Amino acid sequence: MNGDSKIAILGGGSWATALIKMLSENVTIEGGINWYMRDNEAIAYINEHNRNPKYLSAVEIDTKIIKLHLDINQAIKDAEIVILAIPSAFLKDALKELTFDLKNKIIVSAIKGIVPKENMIIAEYFNNNYDVPLDSIVVIAGPCHAEEVAMERLSYLTIASQDLLKAEFVANKLETRYIKTTISDDIYGTEYSSVLKNIFAVSAGICHGLSYGDNFQAVLISNAIQEIKRFVDTVHPIDRDIKSSAYLGDLLVTAYSKFSRNRTFGMMIGKGYSVKSAQLEMNMIAEGYYAVNCIHEINKQFNIYMPITDAVYNILYSGKPPAFEIKLLTDKLR
Numbered sequence: 001m002n003g004d005s006k007i008a009i010l011g012g013g014s015w016a017t018a019l020i021k022m023l024s025e026n027v028t029i030e031g032g033i034n035w036y037m038r039d040n041e042a043i044a045y046i047n048e049h050n051r052n053p054k055y056l057s058a059v060e061i062d063t064k065i066i067k068l069h070l071d072i073n074q075a076i077k078d079a080e081i082v083i084l085a086i087p088s089a090f091l092k093d094a095l096k097e098l099t100f101d102l103k104n105k106i107i108v109s110a111i112k113g114i115v116p117k118e119n120m121i122i123a124e125y126f127n128n129n130y131d132v133p134l135d136s137i138v139v140i141a142g143p144c145h146a147e148e149v150a151m152e153r154l155s156y157l158t159i160a161s162q163d164l165l166k167a168e169f170v171a172n173k174l175e176t177r178y179i180k181t182t183i184s185d186d187i188y189g190t191e192y193s194s195v196l197k198n199i200f201a202v203s204a205g206i207c208h209g210l211s212y213g214d215n216f217q218a219v220l221i222s223n224a225i226q227e228i229k230r231f232v233d234t235v236h237p238i239d240r241d242i243k244s245s246a247y248l249g250d251l252l253v254t255a256y257s258k259f260s261r262n263r264t265f266g267m268m269i270g271k272g273y274s275v276k277s278a279q280l281e282m283n284m285i286a287e288g289y290y291a292v293n294c295i296h297e298i299n300k301q302f303n304i305y306m307p308i309t310d311a312v313y314n315i316l317y318s319g320k321p322p323a324f325e326i327k328l329l330t331d332k333l334r
Contacts, residue, residue, distance in 0.1 A: 007173065008076040010094065011085035012037030013285075014055040015110060018146035019085055020066060021059050025176040033066045036075035038094070043068045056150040073099050081106045081170065083140075084122065087285040088113025091122075102130045106166055110140040112194040113287040114294035121191040134187070135163040138170045141190040142250035144179075145259040152178040158246035160184040160191075184246060188236035193228050193247045196309070198288035199295065200224035201254040201262035203312050206322050208263070209270020216330070221255050223308060223333045230304050231295075262288040269315065270322050293317055307332040 007023060009016055012035075020035060027033055037043060045053045046068055050061045069075040072094070076082050082105050086094050092115065107130075109122035118125055123139065126132040139160040148155055157174060159181055161167035171181035184190060203224070204217060212220075228251065229242045242248060254260050265286035268278035275289065296313045299306060311329040314320040 005080040006032055006034065006078055007081045007083065008034040008036065008079035009083040009085060010036045010072065010075065011087075012039055012042055012052070012055070013085065013087070014146040016085035017052045017056040017059055017061075018144075018149040019083060019110060019140075019174070020061060021056075021149060022174045022176055022179055024062050024065055026173050027065055030064055031067045034069055034075040034079055035066050036069045036072050038070070040070055043070060056146060059150050072097055076100055076102075076105070079105065081108060081173070083108040083110055085110045087111070088122070088287060089116055089285065089290050091115055091125075092118075102126065102132050103136075105132070106136055106138060106170070107132050108138040108140060108170055109191065111287075112141075112191075112198065114195050114291055114298075116290050116294060119294045119297050121188070121195065123187050123191055135161065136166065137161065137187060138166055139187045139190045139194075140170075140174070141184075141194050141246040143245055143253035145253065145257055147259045149179070154178050154180070156180050156182065156245055156249070158182050158184050158190060158244075160187045160189075160246070162187060182245070186236075186238065186240050186246075189232045189238070189240050190246050192232050192235060194250060195287070195291045195295065196228050196231060197224075197251040197254045198262045198286070199292045199309055199312055200227070200251060200288075201260050202266035202269070202286065202288040202292070202316075203308050204255040205260075205263040205266020205268070206270040206312070206315065207266075207326055209267040209272075210323055210326055212326070217255075219333050220308070221251065224255070225251055227306050227308055231299075231302075231306065234302050234304050235298075262286045265289065266312075275316055288312070289316060 051057045088111050107126050111122050115125045123137045127134050141158040144155040159167045159171040167183040175181045261284050292312045311325045315322050315325050
């Protein structure tokens, strides 16, 4: 690992664009960042106008530092660090054409989701399917919304790895005057918490759409952090402070922020939209929709008490009426 290490970032959305902005503050060598996306028109537009036409278009992109690629193998072949910012539902498809060995690279997950059908967090998926050692995997956790990064509003990231030197190395690549970083060794807790908070943001949105007030929302999120603690302490029992920003902070911003697509998705469901119509109107991925199905499957093994997760699953996958399911949930919260 050295200061001039080449970085590849995979994904063309708002979070990928925000990460490009952060990285550009610290990577100064020409062509130091390879950016892979599947949209050839977007690549052409960025190369001509230095803006991502679809996401965070206010962010100026320095194409001297950043080289755009339509070929995933060209993007990663000479990169020491590979940052994944592809929605979890599309990850397997995006990696189909990958031919390079990833074992000797630092794999950084900025996905905040679980690989559908595999029901694995990103660290497990790359460890099991690409033989990437767990201590070569780094997780980026919030609380941090891409839109506020674009506006250079002060934000905080937690960078987790079982190898703290790698966590610090990646943290240094991301820290700027408006981004502060903390390192952690809890890759399981931070990844699972990042997944679960999206589910709880969906639940917060559903309840808002049903006209539940702030008093109830406070109780809902208080119970949500307890649900996160029960889950992560069961699946990976280590000493962790669930009140720290990587867990509680990320939950709060995702549940309450106007920038939260999971909250927005849930709000539409609460107002009577079908899942499909809400997804079409948003035109963005709400990771919580996929996450709740994966967590539901994983929890068949552990049988952890998760009433909020169960309620969201019943609404989104079992077709239960939101008003009825949330009314049942209110009797389970304290």
